[in-house]
Amino acid sequence: MRAVLEFQLPEEQEEFERAARANVYHWALIDLSSFLRSQVKYADLPKEQMAVYEAIRAEFYQVLNNHNIGDVP
Helix, strand or coil: CCCCCCCCCCCCHHHHHHHHCHHHHHHHHHHHHHHHHHHHHCCCCCHHHHHHHHHHHHHHHHHHHHCCCCCCC
């Protein structure tokens, strides 16, 4: 199986660059997910701060879900 993406350059330069860097964006989301998880699971934070991290983490996953990105490990 083979998939090919085609772009009309230079008109679609921005779209091309976004597609070409998708792997970088993927790893950035994984890093953010890991950071939020570690703060919620392991950080010794006051309850107020923990609640903020939990809310941010929940919103992060809701945004991913809204964009049909799926789970990030």
